[in-house]
Amino acid sequence: MAPRFFRHGPSLLSRLVFFVMLSFVLMAVDSRFKYLIEIRQAFSAVVYPLQRLANVPMALYDGVSEFFDSRNLTDENTYLKQQHLLDQGLLQRLHALEAENAQLRTLLDAAQRAEGKAVMAEILHVPRDPFNRKVMLDKGSQSGIQAGQVVVDNAGVVGQITRNFPWASEVTLITDKDHSVPVQVVRNGLRSIVSGSGEDGTLELRYLAANTDIQEGDKLVTSGIDGIYPPGLPVAIVSKIERNSTYVFARVTCTPVAAVAHNRQLLILAPLPPAAEIPAEAFETPPENKKREKIGLR
Amino acid sequence: MAFADQPKQEILLPVRGSLILLSLTLALVLNLLPLRGAALVFWPDFIALAILYWCISQPQRVGISIAFVMGLLMDVGHASTFGQHGLAYSIMAFAALALHRRLSIFGELKQAPQIGLILLLGQTVILLTGLLDGSHFPGWNFFLASVTGTLLWPLFSSLLKLPQRPRSDSDAR
Numbered sequence: 001m002a003p004r005f006f007r008h009g010p011s012l013l014s015r016l017v018f019f020v021m022l023s024f025v026l027m028a029v030d031s032r033f034k035y036l037i038e039i040r041q042a043f044s045a046v047v048y049p050l051q052r053l054a055n056v057p058m059a060l061y062d063g064v065s066e067f068f069d070s071r072n073l074t075d076e077n078t079y080l081k082q083q084h085l086l087d088q089g090l091l092q093r094l095h096a097l098e099a100e101n102a103q104l105r106t107l108l109d110a111a112q113r114a115e116g117k118a119v120m121a122e123i124l125h126v127p128r129d130p131f132n133r134k135v136m137l138d139k140g141s142q143s144g145i146q147a148g149q150v151v152v153d154n155a156g157v158v159g160q161i162t163r164n165f166p167w168a169s170e171v172t173l174i175t176d177k178d179h180s181v182p183v184q185v186v187r188n189g190l191r192s193i194v195s196g197s198g199e200d201g202t203l204e205l206r207y208l209a210a211n212t213d214i215q216e217g218d219k220l221v222t223s224g225i226d227g228i229y230p231p232g233l234p235v236a237i238v239s240k241i242e243r244n245s246t247y248v249f250a251r252v253t254c255t256p257v258a259a260v261a262h263n264r265q266l267l268i269l270a271p272l273p274p275a276a277e278i279p280a281e282a283f284e285t286p287p288e289n290k291k292r293e294k295i296g297l298r
Numbered sequence: 299m300a301f302a303d304q305p306k307q308e309i310l311l312p313v314r315g316s317l318i319l320l321s322l323t324l325a326l327v328l329n330l331l332p333l334r335g336a337a338l339v340f341w342p343d344f345i346a347l348a349i350l351y352w353c354i355s356q357p358q359r360v361g362i363s364i365a366f367v368m369g370l371l372m373d374v375g376h377a378s379t380f381g382q383h384g385l386a387y388s389i390m391a392f393a394a395l396a397l398h399r400r401l402s403i404f405g406e407l408k409q410a411p412q413i414g415l416i417l418l419l420g421q422t423v424i425l426l427t428g429l430l431d432g433s434h435f436p437g438w439n440f441f442l443a444s445v446t447g448t449l450l451w452p453l454f455s456s457l458l459k460l461p462q463r464p465r466s467d468s469d470a471r
Contacts (some may be wrong), residue, residue: 011361012395019366019388026381029311031431043374047330050323051375052337067347125332125377130436134377145463163377170377177433185327266426 001197018185028227037163044165051125051136051168119143121151121269124168133176133196135159138264140167148228150269156257157181157222165242169268173260174235175200183235184223188213191223194254201260203236205252214252230272235260309461313356317461320346322368325447330375339439342447345372346420347454350413353394354401365391382427390420406452414448 031037066073120135138147143163147223149161151171159173174178177198183205184191190213194203208214218238224231237252243250325344333341345368351362369384376383393416394401401409421444429435 012392015362016388016392020360020385023366023369023385023388025382027379027385027427027431030380040374040380043371045325047371047375050327051330054327055332058332062401123332125330125375128333128338129330129376129378129428130440131431131433132378136377 039164039258040163044168048165055124106138117270119145119270120265121145121169121268122262122265131198133159133173133179133198133200133260134162135171135173137161137169137268139163139268140169142166145169145239145268146271149271150229150233152233152267152269153258153263153265155259157229157234158258158260158263160228172265174203174256174258175260181229181235182223182226182230183220185214186219186221187215190214191225192220194220197253202239203254203256205238205254206249208243208250208252210248210250212250213239214238214250216241219257220254227272230269231272264274309464310459311464313359313462315359318352318356318360321352321458324348326368326371326375329372339442340446342443342450343367343417343420344454346387346390346417347413347447347451348458349391350394350416351455351458353391354398354409357395357398360391361395362388362391379427379431382424383408384422385427386420389423390416393419405454409455410448410451413451415443417444419446420444 009015017255026036026116029031053150119139121139123135124138124236125136127134127136128218137145145161145164147161147164147169151158151161159170159171159179161174162172173196174181174194175196175198177196180195183194192205192208193203197204205214205220218236219234220236220238222229222231222233222235234257236256238252239255240253241250322345325348328344329340329341349360349365349368353365365387366384368382369387372378372383372387373380393418397412397416401412404412418441421441425436425440
């Protein structure tokens with residue numbers, strides 16, 4: 001066998017071609033078919049401890065500055081006490097309303113809305129990638145987090161969990177270009193879908209006819225018809241409407257209510273129970289039958 | 299003479315594999331630091347710098363395959379499309395390997411602009427794959443990371459050279 005110095009293996013160019021092809025295949029599979037979750041999980045086992053390590057200096061800085069910032073703490077304490085009193089009052093009203101609502105619902109024989117348990121999570125890492133609006137949270141499948149759960153902050157919807165790893169999970173923010181939330185205008189109940197624009201702090205209402213009844217300052221809340229987002233969570237406020245008579249659709253720009261990119265702690269809501277109204281056949285039709293139906297139609 | 303301004307060639311100790319591993323791990327940690335605001339725009343890609351350094355100084359040990367694996371780790375850490383950074387790092391490693399004989403003639407300062415071009419090439423690849431995936435153009439300050447990477451190169455490569463310097467023996471006098 002030749003000594004190490006003389007062994008070369010495949011040429012440089014063929015190695016490059018191999019890895020370029022491999023990356024293209026991976027990218028295509030990942031962005032079109034979403035098959036690579038297991039491979040991602042294996043890699044995340046390596047990356048997770050490093051992410052934790054990278055967070056240490058920031059956490060230390062926060063801890064130290066909190067320790068020296070005691071004057072701020074008393075202010076915050078009095079503010080929180082006042083807020084607590086206010087919230088207490090509101091909460092008592094809420095309890096009364098909840099009881100009344102439950103009673104009315106039983107009267108109407110409607111399904112009870114399940115109250116979800118929420119899990120608090122901290123942002124582990126904000127990726128630098130300018131093409132995606134995503135964050136990593138420090139709770140994963142070990143804490144019972146599943147893909148599809150909704151993430152909120154104190155003001156409104158922040159995003160949705162799209163991938164879960166053992167100790168971390170990936171949240172796609174509502175500002176991501178591939179993310180949409182079914183919403184309803186509070187003022188008149190108009191239903192639509194708000195989509196991310198890929199830029200910080202802007203959302204779009206697409207395909208609304210130019211004569212739609214929508215105004216600047218309208219509040220958008222989740223409509224709940226998707227079975228993923230619980231109804232009534234604040235999402236965005238309409239900030240700008242451009243109606244151009246040459247286009248069929250109005251350009252409606254919205255600002256998210258939640259501080260989407262400026263939080264450290266977020267709340268992960270429990271998944272909603274599956275809606276009973278969706279018929280089981282809708283999911284269980286085998287593909288062969290569908291084909292046959294299509295052929296039959298022809 | 300044409301090579302009169304060539305820097306003094308140093309004789310360095312053989313590189314231990316642990317140093318390469320440690321530097322790549324540290325670079326990954328530096329890339330994963332939770333930064334915000336302006337620092338995020340200027341923060342260079344340390345993994346790219348480390349891969350370029352090792353491809354130029356140790357071309358028979360660090361190659362395209364290691365660059366590709368580091369790219370996949372970066373993709374998981376950054377939640378980007380799987381293979382995006384893998385592709386960019388493979389192409390950057392290829393450029394560095396193809397040019398390593400020429401690059402190792404120059405000193406760190408003269409290497410910097412050439413390294414800058416390779417960094418720009420890598421960022422362009424990332425930008426193109428992002429645009430293919432349907433993103434908006436993120437703005438020209440996207441390329442600022444390459445500029446800071448170029449400016450940091452002399453410091454970075456001399457830091458990595460430090461553990462390879464032979465220790466001066468006190469008995470040698």
